[in-house]
Amino acid sequence: MIKLNVIKKLTGANGPFELNVETVVRKGELLTLYGPSGAGKTSIHRMLAGLLRPDGGLIEVNGQTWYSSNDRINLKTRFRSIGMVFQEYSLFPNMSVRGNLAFALPKGEKEEWIDEMLEMVGLSSLRHEKPTYLSGGQKQRVALARALVRKPQLLLLDEPLSALDTTMRNKLQDDIFALHKRLNLTTVLISHDYHEVKTMSDRVLVIEEGRLIKEGIPEDIF
Template sequence: MIKLELYKKLFGADGPIHLQVQTNIQFNELVTLYGPSGAGKTSIIRMIAGLMKPDDGSITVSGESWFDKKLEKNLKTQDRSIGMVFQEYSLFPNMTVYENLKFALPKGDSESIIEEMLDTVGLKNLRDKKPNLLSGGQKQRVALARALVRKPSILLLDEPLSALDTAMRTKLQDDILVFHSQYNLTTILVSHDYHEVKKMSDRVILLENGRIAGEGKAEDIFKQ
């Protein structure tokens, strides 16, 4: 179980936002953070990843403290069992597809996982290509494979498909659902797309102005 108790003063387009979030996420659950821009969705993802430090609170995963203000504990990002995929592909342009995945591989791990991931996302034939030669969908598949090569327990997805066309978006939604099940992931997705949220989510957390305004099945949240 992931236990989140997060407090953070944020600054949005309309002024300061006092994020206050307390929730639990079950293992192997696919949870979507949904709500208007500036509600705090990406900030929550970044705090779980260790890229943003909460002002107060705690993050506990399987009983292990990743962050605790009172205990002055804050694990580094590389020490957290996470994979991250963002809207921007963030691939190294001077590296091949294979080299991008190898860069993310934990020290000492076998490179066989890279071949497995390239096969899983259907990019074996592009292993020696550099990102500038790839389409948007191919780049995002590389980014997804790079996140999974770490064998994370938690997959963090911050609107990773929003820049893709409908056909590629649908294909990658299906891929993510397969990976989520195949690798026993706990997945936290940020999305603004109604159909994507309804298709992919076990549970939706609705955020408004840094607070949880509702939690439940997608159809129940959208009825509100």
């Protein structure tokens, strides 16, 4: 279970505003942050990842405090059990597909897990390729597999499908959803795509100018 309660001053297209969001994410839930650009969704992700320091509040993941303004705790990114998938893939171009996953493998973990992950995302045959030579869909599969190699307590997906064409987007949507269920992941997804949100989410938070304006299952929101 993730307790999130963060405050942060941000600047948007219409000037400064305060991000103030409080929610609880259940274990195994796929929560989507939905809203216009500049609403503060990516900032929430970055605060969960430890890449942006909140001005105040609390982030607690499965009983462990990652951030607490009261107790002056701010766990560094590398100590947070997260997996991140970025819109622009962010694969390491100097490493092969397998190398990208091997880099993510924690010390002491068995190498077979890498091959298992590659199998799960259907990329075994491309394991020795460099990311440069992969299609957008293949790159994003590698990014997803790399994020999951650590078996993270929290998976953060920041518009992972927005750079892909419709066919690839639908296929990857299914794959993400299947992996989320199979590995019992707790996932926070950022998406602008109405269909994507409706198909994948257990719950949706609609955020505008830093405020949570609506919350519920997709059927109630749309």
